[in-house]
Amino acid sequence: MPSSALLPSLWPRGRRRPSWFAPKVLRTEVLGGLVVALALIPEAISFSIIAGVDPAIGLFASFTMAVTIAIVGGRPAMISAATGAVALVIAPLNREHGFGYLVAAVILGGVFQIVLGGLGVARLLRFIPRSVMVGFVNALAILVFLAQVPELRDVPWAVYPLVAAGLALMVFFPKVTTVVPAPLVSIVILTTITVAAGIAVPTVGDKGALPSALPVPGLPDVPFTMDTLTTVAPYAFAMALVGLMESLMTAKLVDDITDTPSSKTRESVGQGVANIVTGFFGGMGGCAMIGQTMINVKVSGARTRLSTFLAGVFLMVLCIVFGPVVSEIPMAALVAVMVMVCFATFDWHSIAPKTLKRMPVGETTVMVVTVACVVATHNLAVGVVAGSVTAMVIFAMRVAHLAEVTAVTDPDHTTVVYRVTGELFFASSNDLVGQFNYATDPDRVVIDLSAAHIWDASSVAALDAIETKYAQRGKKVEITGLNDPSAHLHGKLSGELAAGH
Numbered sequence: 001m002p003s004s005a006l007l008p009s010l011w012p013r014g015r016r017r018p019s020w021f022a023p024k025v026l027r028t029e030v031l032g033g034l035v036v037a038l039a040l041i042p043e044a045i046s047f048s049i050i051a052g053v054d055p056a057i058g059l060f061a062s063f064t065m066a067v068t069i070a071i072v073g074g075r076p077a078m079i080s081a082a083t084g085a086v087a088l089v090i091a092p093l094n095r096e097h098g099f100g101y102l103v104a105a106v107i108l109g110g111v112f113q114i115v116l117g118g119l120g121v122a123r124l125l126r127f128i129p130r131s132v133m134v135g136f137v138n139a140l141a142i143l144v145f146l147a148q149v150p151e152l153r154d155v156p157w158a159v160y161p162l163v164a165a166g167l168a169l170m171v172f173f174p175k176v177t178t179v180v181p182a183p184l185v186s187i188v189i190l191t192t193i194t195v196a197a198g199i200a201v202p203t204v205g206d207k208g209a210l211p212s213a214l215p216v217p218g219l220p221d222v223p224f225t226m227d228t229l230t231t232v233a234p235y236a237f238a239m240a241l242v243g244l245m246e247s248l249m250t251a252k253l254v255d256d257i258t259d260t261p262s263s264k265t266r267e268s269v270g271q272g273v274a275n276i277v278t279g280f281f282g283g284m285g286g287c288a289m290i291g292q293t294m295i296n297v298k299v300s301g302a303r304t305r306l307s308t309f310l311a312g313v314f315l316m317v318l319c320i321v322f323g324p325v326v327s328e329i330p331m332a333a334l335v336a337v338m339v340m341v342c343f344a345t346f347d348w349h350s351i352a353p354k355t356l357k358r359m360p361v362g363e364t365t366v367m368v369v370t371v372a373c374v375v376a377t378h379n380l381a382v383g384v385v386a387g388s389v390t391a392m393v394i395f396a397m398r399v400a401h402l403a404e405v406t407a408v409t410d411p412d413h414t415t416v417v418y419r420v421t422g423e424l425f426f427a428s429s430n431d432l433v434g435q436f437n438y439a440t441d442p443d444r445v446v447i448d449l450s451a452a453h454i455w456d457a458s459s460v461a462a463l464d465a466i467e468t469k470y471a472q473r474g475k476k477v478e479i480t481g482l483n484d485p486s487a488h489l490h491g492k493l494s495g496e497l498a499a500g501h
Helices: 003-010 022-053 055-072 084-097 098-116 120-129 130-152 159-175 182-197 226-258 262-279 290-299 306-319 331-345 353-358 361-377 380-399 457-471 483-494
Strands: 404-409 415-424 444-454 474-481
Touching: 022 055, 022 084, 022 182, 022 290, 022 306, 022 331, 055 262, 055 306, 084 098, 084 226, 098 120, 098 226, 098 262, 120 226, 130 159, 130 226, 130 290, 130 331, 130 361, 130 380, 159 331, 159 380, 182 331, 226 262, 226 290, 226 380, 290 306, 290 331, 306 474, 361 380, 380 415, 444 457, 444 483, 457 474, 457 483
Parallel strands: 415 444, 444 474
Antiparallel strands: 404 415
């Protein structure tokens, strides 16, 4: 009897089987997790160096983050591990106060993420425009590519043909079969060639020693005082914000790629839980990893939590059991994998001449600002905030010009009706006051707002100013057509915004 026929009988009746239980899906998830684990090793070691800690710390963090988020996270198949963004935030704390404070910051950062997740920070994603999302993806691809450049400088000449061979394998092998992920095939073949031929090139082992035992839980070695709390809190909060932003943006990207929804609130809380667990196991903390997530989702085709869980498990197995073998993997093989991820991640359509010609200038500007800020600061959060603010400013400028005022005077010249059309807020209401003929208008003025909406106090203040200017000339103003929200805001603030109130 085939194994596929046996699998259903292994699952209790009446309970829904996991989506990965099918043999074909199971194979994809297992192989995807293995490829991600291989790619995580040099990345985790590199980020450990950035944070100023032992390489094993980054590897432990990647293990605990991946395993925990696979269970409690809200986005299946997304990979969370030690990241450069988190490393950059906590590195000064480790440098100035020591490793114990770093661990305390990771735990407190996890607590902050749980609180922020509970408060609904994930809902802020809807305020991030598509052009910022495109810029985020493109900047990420550029950063991942730039991270590979040091591996191609001042290296033996053999590295370059190895990288080229790795890229060729990943391009052409899927045309033969997709049963085994092309990145895994590339890594195995290049490692075999370099070891068998005795080619001297940089290897994973050159990055640092791999751990030989599992991490042990414990409390951070810090005094539990108010001084410690005030020292670590700013770093912990910054880490929480950066980690959540990267994770939620990556989750949204995976949603789009897989055409499946995910719980952003659960992901926010899950990131917090994963960081708390990581802190108690002496890890450096982390968040979602775009590069490894793209390997898992886009290159390997994984779609379930199993691939994320196995990525963490395989990572420790590779380090502890197969450490000597993994250490022989040439960095050229992993560089080739990450370069292919960059090309697959970058939105080439967004910079095509045809697209740029059709796209509004403001949209392109927002994308460029996002990319430029991320690449300049190596901080995805800075780019997303800068891009979102730029988008809001451009939107405000565009909408401000949509507020129009047209005047119609009665034949007997006793009444003039001004019809206001558009959205009234701080940008558009500033020009409103100058669009009325205070001196020449008749004694009765009607301002019809049935085609407008009042959004803020600036608009109410502008209407008050108009009424005051007419009143100074002995003319009466009547405001009509307010919808319910506008009438409520106008009624509450009108007459209360002048100087001295």
